[in-house]
Structure formats: C-alpha cells, structure tokens
Amino acid sequence: MIGAKSGFNDNGINWPDDSEGGYRVPYSVFMDENIYREEQKNIFRGPSWSFVALEAEIPNRGDFKSTFIGDVPVIVIRNGEGGVNVLVNRCAHRGAAVCRKLRGNTSYLECVYHSWAYDLDGNLTSVPFRRGMRGKGGMPSDFSMAEHGLKKIRVQIVNGLIFATFRSDTPDLEKYLGARMVGAIKRIFNREIEVLGDERQRIHGNWKLYAENVRDPYHASLLHLFHATFGLYRSTQVGSCVMDELGRHSLLVASQGTSSEDDDEDAYSDQRSFNSKFVLQDPSLLKGKRDFDDDISLVILSIFPNLVVQQISNTLAVRQIVTYSPNEFELVWTMFGYEDDDDEMRRIRIKQNNLIGPGGLISMEDGEAVELVNRAITHGSGDSSFIAMGGGKAESADHLITEGAIIGFWQHYRELMRI
Structure with a gap:
C-alpha cells in the first residue's frame, strides 16, 4: 500500500506509519505553501482532467464562461463552428486577463490593456500599431501573429460535461474516468x-x-x-x-x-x-x-x-x-x-x-x-x-x-x- 511506511519526504512532510490498521494524514499537508504550489504543478497542471463547465452553460456560438483550473484562469468558449475551446485567460502580450466577465457572448476576445484581439479559437487577429506609425516603432519585422495566440488547452467532453487538461499524455477522458464513473455520469446526464x-x-x-x-x-x-x-x-x-x-x-x-x-x-x-x-x-x-x-x-x-x-x-x-x-x-x-x-x-x-x-x-x-x-x-x-x-x-x-x-x-x- 502506498504510504505504508513513515518518514520525511523532500517537502519535509512526515507521513506517519499506518500499520496499526488505520490511515493517517499529516495536518501539515493542508497548511504548507510549498505543497500547495506542487499541487498546482503535479495535479491541476499535471496528468488530470479538470471539470470546467457544462455544455449547457455555453449553448450558442460565442458563448463563454470564465473559470479556473486550479488557480490558472481559463475561458471556456464555443467557437464559430460550434466546437468548444478552453483557453488560458492571459494575453500573449503582457499577461493581462483577457476576459473579465464570468459569462456572456462575444464575437472576439480583446485585452483591455493594449487591445490585442483574438478570435474564438484563441488566434491573434489584431495588434494595434503593429507596423508602427510613419515608419517608426511597431513590432519587429519577423513578428508572427500565428505564434502569439492564447494558449489552448486539450478538451474532451462526456455527456455534456466539459473537461480540460494541460497535458498531452493524459489518458483519454473516458479511460481516466473509468467505466463505473462514466456510467454514473450517463445515468444523470441521460x-x-x-x-x-x-x-x-x-x-x-x-x-x-x-x-x-x-x-x-x-x-x-x-x-x-x-x-x-x-x-x-x-x-x-x-x-x-x-x-x-x-x-x-x-x-x-x-x-x-x-x-x-x-x-x-x-x-x-x-x-x-x-x-x-x-x-x-x-x-x-x-x-x-x-x-x-x-x-x-x-x-x-x-x-x-x-x-x-x-x-x-x-x-x-x-x-x-x-x-x-x-x-x-x-x-x-x-x-x-x-x-x-x-x-x-x-x-x-x-x-x-x-x-x-x-x-x-x-x-x-x-x-x-x-x-x-x-x-x-x-x-x-x-x-x-x-x-x-x-x-x-x-x-x-x-x-x-x-x-x-x-x-x-x-x-x-x-x-x-x-x-
């Protein structure tokens, strides 16, 4: 059994011995700032599928919901073809939040800070003064719009429940959930x-x-x-x-x-x-x-x-x-x-x-x-x-x-x- 032995780990957490027939959880695992940061990396940005929305919350093209995976802000949005995207809610320019509303409908996404604009798939479509003014300023000549979109996260859906993962190697959603849990979802979302x-x-x-x-x-x-x-x-x-x-x-x-x-x-x-x-x-x-x-x-x-x-x-x-x-x-x-x-x-x-x-x-x-x-x-x-x-x-x-x-x-x- 995992955790059958006691001892300190690299994070300084002493996980007690559970040989007496019960299971012990050290209270420090709830309080430690380093543990919290590791959770964000190893769990929420790790090989897990996180729930982000119901499809019924974004039924129409351009409908969006802003939410989080762990503490990473994301936008769940239905694109022009009716598909669902999950995008990190962070402008590729200076990192400002692009979407400031909890939910709504839009034809494009725009950062209020410098007006960089993105389509519903997160592609960068507009950069004000990209070519400068009167031959001065502007972005470098080799600046590629295609390389500076919003970060897109992998998405899968089961019976109207939208999940996202940062990892390409996370098993497909239904395998991750397992047959019993998929069956329970399908029973309710029938x-x-x-x-x-x-x-x-x-x-x-x-x-x-x-x-x-x-x-x-x-x-x-x-x-x-x-x-x-x-x-x-x-x-x-x-x-x-x-x-x-x-x-x-x-x-x-x-x-x-x-x-x-x-x-x-x-x-x-x-x-x-x-x-x-x-x-x-x-x-x-x-x-x-x-x-x-x-x-x-x-x-x-x-x-x-x-x-x-x-x-x-x-x-x-x-x-x-x-x-x-x-x-x-x-x-x-x-x-x-x-x-x-x-x-x-x-x-x-x-x-x-x-x-x-x-x-x-x-x-x-x-x-x-x-x-x-x-x-x-x-x-x-x-x-x-x-x-x-x-x-x-x-x-x-x-x-x-x-x-x-x-x-x-x-x-x-x-x-x-x-x-």
Missing part, C-alpha cells in the same frame, strides 16, 4: 439539461478537506441533521461507496426508505441528529417525483481533482472546486434540470434547491465543518488525522459506514505528489 442557476461559496479552508468530505458517507447522517431527521439519508439505508481502480474517483449512492423504523431507532437513539417528532411546516419542500428507473435517491459522484456531481432527491447539480491558497477555495454550484421537465417538476427542483448551496438546509454544514478543521489544525504541525472507519483501507464498500474512499483519494494524491 438527456438534454436546462441550467437553473448557480451559486458561489468561498470557504476558508484547504480544498483537500472538502475532497475528503464528499468521499465520506460516515458524516452525512451525523453532521447533517436535516438529512437524518427527515429520512433523506441515514446510514441504515441501503447504499454503497465504490471507487475506480486507482481510488481517485468515488461514487456514493443511497436509497431513501430502505431502512426500518427499528433500525433507525437503534442506530440513532443516542444521536442528536435524529428526532422523529420533528415535522416540516411546509412539507412540500420534500415532495418530489421519480426521476430515474432505479430506486437511488442520493448520488455523490466525486471526480478527482475538482468535480462533484450530485443527485439529492430531485436536486441535480455539479460542484466545481476552485483553489486560491492553502487556506481558501471556492465551490461553484450549478443547478440543473432537464429540458423536458414539466412545470411541476421545474418548481420541485427549484424549491428543493434550498437544500443545497452555501445557505442550504444540508450543504451549509459542510463548509462550516471544513473551516472548523482548518482552524483547529493550523498549529497542529507534527500531528495527523486517523482514518479507519470501514477497516482503514482503500476499499469499496456495500454499506455507508466507511472512509475507504478518503484513503483512496490520499493514495492517488501521494502518487501524483510523490510524497
């Missing part, structure tokens, strides 16, 4: 979608704490009182948490209504997160309709390094992780339904979206939990977490009391980071 809106949440914590959180079914019915109280998710339900063969991606699923009253009372009798006497003043919040042919009511699909795809009852969304520093990241939530939703279903989705996002009845606790950890470990140099629920190994599970997918994340992380 027809044309309609974007309902988005929200942005700045969290003062390390992005890897959130990567742990979404791979952790153990916390979901303990931290999230709403989940357990109203039966959306309980650890007693039928469910599973499985990974791809490298442990980097995970798929958590559960089925509402599959636990018995006796099981719930036994499991949660001494937990603050369960009180069967609570009722909603507006029960229509949880009134839903069947979306899929199966009985799965909850899906948390975590794709390394920066994507979460969710189904919680009738709420459908993608969450994109954007990194800013060791102690700050942003979640970009994009909620969607299907183009063929009737008016009733659209109203249901919009109302249930109150469950998620930074102020959601469920999701707000995750951001708070990340910040609680981040504050407490700031001065924890030399200490580490202990991850052992489910056996302390990176193994898929046919139940919901496991932390195996967290360990899988860390093992893949360490391979890429060489620590």
Whole structure:
C-alpha cells in the first residue's frame, strides 16, 4: 500500500506509519505553501482532467464562461463552428486577463490593456500599431501573429460535461474516468439539461478537506441533521461507496426508505441528529417525483481533482472546486434540470434547491465543518488525522459506514505528489 511506511519526504512532510490498521494524514499537508504550489504543478497542471463547465452553460456560438483550473484562469468558449475551446485567460502580450466577465457572448476576445484581439479559437487577429506609425516603432519585422495566440488547452467532453487538461499524455477522458464513473455520469446526464442557476461559496479552508468530505458517507447522517431527521439519508439505508481502480474517483449512492423504523431507532437513539417528532411546516419542500428507473435517491459522484456531481432527491447539480491558497477555495454550484421537465417538476427542483448551496438546509454544514478543521489544525504541525472507519483501507464498500474512499483519494494524491 502506498504510504505504508513513515518518514520525511523532500517537502519535509512526515507521513506517519499506518500499520496499526488505520490511515493517517499529516495536518501539515493542508497548511504548507510549498505543497500547495506542487499541487498546482503535479495535479491541476499535471496528468488530470479538470471539470470546467457544462455544455449547457455555453449553448450558442460565442458563448463563454470564465473559470479556473486550479488557480490558472481559463475561458471556456464555443467557437464559430460550434466546437468548444478552453483557453488560458492571459494575453500573449503582457499577461493581462483577457476576459473579465464570468459569462456572456462575444464575437472576439480583446485585452483591455493594449487591445490585442483574438478570435474564438484563441488566434491573434489584431495588434494595434503593429507596423508602427510613419515608419517608426511597431513590432519587429519577423513578428508572427500565428505564434502569439492564447494558449489552448486539450478538451474532451462526456455527456455534456466539459473537461480540460494541460497535458498531452493524459489518458483519454473516458479511460481516466473509468467505466463505473462514466456510467454514473450517463445515468444523470441521460438527456438534454436546462441550467437553473448557480451559486458561489468561498470557504476558508484547504480544498483537500472538502475532497475528503464528499468521499465520506460516515458524516452525512451525523453532521447533517436535516438529512437524518427527515429520512433523506441515514446510514441504515441501503447504499454503497465504490471507487475506480486507482481510488481517485468515488461514487456514493443511497436509497431513501430502505431502512426500518427499528433500525433507525437503534442506530440513532443516542444521536442528536435524529428526532422523529420533528415535522416540516411546509412539507412540500420534500415532495418530489421519480426521476430515474432505479430506486437511488442520493448520488455523490466525486471526480478527482475538482468535480462533484450530485443527485439529492430531485436536486441535480455539479460542484466545481476552485483553489486560491492553502487556506481558501471556492465551490461553484450549478443547478440543473432537464429540458423536458414539466412545470411541476421545474418548481420541485427549484424549491428543493434550498437544500443545497452555501445557505442550504444540508450543504451549509459542510463548509462550516471544513473551516472548523482548518482552524483547529493550523498549529497542529507534527500531528495527523486517523482514518479507519470501514477497516482503514482503500476499499469499496456495500454499506455507508466507511472512509475507504478518503484513503483512496490520499493514495492517488501521494502518487501524483510523490510524497
């Protein structure tokens, strides 16, 4: 197993021995500035596919969205032929951001600093005063417009989800995702979608704490009182948490209504997160309709390094992780339904979206939990977490009391980071 031995690496991180049956993560890996810089190089600009947008966000030619891969600013744009480009949002002249809006539609891209202009494929098309004025100044005679376009990043798409990678040797997207994760994507993105809106949440914590959180079914019915109280998710339900063969991606699923009253009372009798006497003043919040042919009511699909795809009852969304520093990241939530939703279903989705996002009845606790950890470990140099629920190994599970997918994340992380 990767990380079975302790010791210091070149970054000065002491990864503890995990021979006692659990897995330990040194707190310094969340705080170290050098580690953060290495992550940008080895993960976000390394051999990984990062999610950047939904095709439904840029349906028309000239539509664009500005976003990030790690902390590199990029533009996702639909070109004149209807294809999708991902371009580094940095002018080839002096490095200024070319695109300053979050989204919109344009026929060309222009840097406000010196008005260098680019077409929708990132090709440089105009340089003011390129030939000088009255025979003086201007660019060198051998200046080539073709050699000074915006940097184009490799793009692949699966069922309307756009991914990009800086590396030419990254395996094709579907191979990178693996058959199980591709199947989970195709289950949710089974027809044309309609974007309902988005929200942005700045969290003062390390992005890897959130990567742990979404791979952790153990916390979901303990931290999230709403989940357990109203039966959306309980650890007693039928469910599973499985990974791809490298442990980097995970798929958590559960089925509402599959636990018995006796099981719930036994499991949660001494937990603050369960009180069967609570009722909603507006029960229509949880009134839903069947979306899929199966009985799965909850899906948390975590794709390394920066994507979460969710189904919680009738709420459908993608969450994109954007990194800013060791102690700050942003979640970009994009909620969607299907183009063929009737008016009733659209109203249901919009109302249930109150469950998620930074102020959601469920999701707000995750951001708070990340910040609680981040504050407490700031001065924890030399200490580490202990991850052992489910056996302390990176193994898929046919139940919901496991932390195996967290360990899988860390093992893949360490391979890429060489620590």
